[in-house]
Amino acid sequence: MKAIEVRGLTKRFGSLTAVEDVSFEVEEGEVLGLLGPNGSGKTTTIRMLVGLSRPSEGDARVLGFDLSSGIHKAKRGIGVVPDSSNLYEELSARDNLLFMAKLYGVPKGVREERTEELLRAFGLFERRNDRFGTFSRGMKRSLTIAAALVHDPKLLFLDEPTVGLDVVAARSLRDLISDLHHRGLTIVLTTHYLEEADRLCDRIVILVKGRVVAVDTPRELKRSAEEGSVIEATFRGATSDHSADLSARLPGSKVVVLDGTRLKILGGDPTRVLEELVGFSRSHDLGLEAVNSMRPSLEDAFVSITGLSPAVMAKEKGGR
């Protein structure tokens, strides 16, 4: 059985179509990433899959239960970590977990044991009696993940797990997510960090403006970018004003401005690209300093698949 089958899911808010005809499947035990810039419909997709929002069109089966006929029965097997850490500020770490366990009907004896186990696993045992409101962002995020696990779900949704965390906290959280994966949990996570998707996910669904533009493993996505070629050129003079001209010379490729003197050319026939680079540097008198052929990163793949510049992904939402 598939853990999730999404078929033609669409969500409209008035005239805005936030998610449009999205379909994908999630195998049991895999980590699937929903990758896309802010506003691409990742959160909206997750909200529909966990029953917080009703699809305008389409349907999905989650753990064998159709969304349209009520997701109530599936909820017991689902854990959700929303994009903001929304536990009760005035309750202690331990009380927050116990309360969630009670809502899910975890039996009394198991409840206490499971809470303690999670607090230890997430490194919060020492702080168990402190109020959630006094925690740092990273600790809040950890406890929010722990709270999604109290009822021992089979399927975990993580919406932007590491947003707003410092590098160390983000890394330790990623390790934690890997651990959960190795223990057999099926995970759906959203992110707009390319390297996070690359590191954590077995497969990636790329969303742009509410539509699926690619579904594949990180490796295949990179390989599809490789078919073109990735060439990086460094010039002596400033190139930024002339990059449009190079784009015009190479209609089959995508030209990315890296900084004042460096350009990256994705896709296209390598011979052709090199010829045009030489012609380009002569006609603008730029002086070609170095040319490197690169292995495509997931970022390159993302750029050649979506046509978006990597800067789009770096845009953060307002702080939380």
Next chain:
Amino acid sequence: MVRDDLRCIYEIAAKDMRTYYLKPPAISWGIVFPVAWTLAFYLRSPGDFEELVPGLIAMTILFSTTAAEAVVINFEMRLGTLERLLLAPVSIGGVLLGKVLGGFLFGLLMTAAVTAGTALAIGLRPDLTILIPVAALSLLVFSSMGALFSVGFKEVFEAQTFLNLPRFLMVFLCGVVYPISAMPAPLQFISQLLPLTYTVEGLRVAFSAAPSSPLLDSIVLAGFFVLFIFPAMRLLRKRFE
């Protein structure tokens, strides 16, 4: 499914009791107004204190429940914690009933304290077989009214402000400040449309030796509960469409 809902209703109410209601601000909101109000009347005519007791209890029921609902529902909608409750195997109606039950229990505590206090102080002996059902129904009515206003507005202060219109209308037209029979006909008519009028009427029966029945009042109050709780559920459901 029903069992899941019942469990969650209980757990949500129990948690709210602990974290919000038993805190000083909620208690003062629920109790300061009725007491201040009663004191004002008492100072005007100290001899008639007995007459005021049903009114005092009615005010306590009204203010404790409505203030509490605004806090638990509005705050939680803003902080996103209400949404979290919906991730659990519980229906939207179940979450709302949990919140209403919490308001009911909080109001019950306040009302029991006020009733016991005044009854002991001046030696009144209300008929509990009437007092309890009338008070319980009224607590449900005003708790669900508070819930309706809370899901209808985004901000706590908005909900409280808009609640004040019906609250003060009811305070003045329920027959405690002026006898209803002495009001002009249009006001008499309006007072018949307000739930607090029936609460006061029922409580008066409980405190008088008169052999009248609060049955009609109870039926009307039950009707108001239905009238408030279903639209409140619909509004909350709409927020998660």
